Amino acid sequence: MTEQEHNEHVETEAEQAQQSAQEEAVDVEISGQNAQIEELTVALAGAKEQTLRAQAELQNVRRRAEADVEKAHKFGQEKLVGDLLPVVDNLERAMASINADDDANKAIIEGIELTLKSFIDTLVKHKVEPVNPVGEPFNPELHQAMSMIENPDVEPNTVIDVFQKGYTLHGRLVRPAMVVVAKA
Numbered sequence: 634m635t636e637q638e639h640n641e642h643v644e645t646e647a648e649q650a651q652q653s654a655q656e657e658a659v660d661v662e663i664s665g666q667n668a669q670i671e672e673l674t675v676a677l678a679g680a681k682e683q684t685l686r687a688q689a690e691l692q693n694v695r696r697r698a699e700a701d702v703e704k705a706h707k708f709g710q711e712k713l714v715g716d717l718l719p720v721v722d723n724l725e726r727a728m729a730s731i732n733a734d735d736d737a738n739k740a741i742i743e744g745i746e747l748t749l750k751s752f753i754d755t756l757v758k759h760k761v762e763p764v765n766p767v768g769e770p771f772n773p774e775l776h777q778a779m780s781m782i783e784n785p786d787v788e789p790n791t792v793i794d795v796f797q798k799g800y801t802l803h804g805r806l807v808r809p810a811m812v813v814v815a816k817a
Contacts, residue, residue: 708802710759710802711802711805711807714756714759714761714800715807715808717752718800718807718808720752721752721753722798724745724752728742728745728746728749731745756800759802760803761802761807762800763798763799764776764799764800764801764806764809764810765795765798765799766792766795766810766812767793767794767795768787768792768793770788770792771790771792771814774806775799775809775810776792776810776811776812776814777799777812778812778813778814779796779811779812779813781813781815781816782813782814782815784815789817790814790815790816790817791815792812792813792814792815793813793814793815794812794813795810795811795812795813796811796812796813797810797811
């Protein structure tokens with residue numbers, strides 16, 4: 634082998650070694666980039682999951698807030714209604730105590746009847762419903778038993794008289810009906 638061939642052979646080997654080293658460096662760089670891509674993919678998936686959870690929690694908070702506002706609108710008047718119910722009771726007692734046979738009382742009775750009707754219509758318009766359970770089975774969720782009386786004409790545990798009507802607001806009890814219940 635001539636010196637020139639030997640030099641060419643050495644140069645070729647050097648070039649091959651350099652090319653091999655470059656390929657190895659590229660492979661190392663690619664594997665590093667693949668690892669970095671994998672790490673970023675995992676981080677991205679975690680971030681997406683956190684975002685979805687945050688959105689779901691925000692949606693739940695909105696729903697709860699809307700429900701709270703709806704309840705506040707529905708039942709915010711509960712105290713006012715409770716304070717107005719004695720006025721209805723007093724008007725009903727006034728009607729019961731006036732002698733209807735006396736012609737002098739006709740105008741008073743008519744005035745009280747109209748006032749009571751107007752008052753009750755206004756309450757019903759605002760979803761205040763009376764609970765007048767005469768003849769119904771006793772329900773402790775709506776009625777308050779004031780006394781029990783033996784009565785063979787009705788079934789036991791039936792409401793036979795109402796001292797004071799109860800009222801509900803949007804289906805929620807504001808005041809229980811005070812009742813007399815038949816006992817066995």
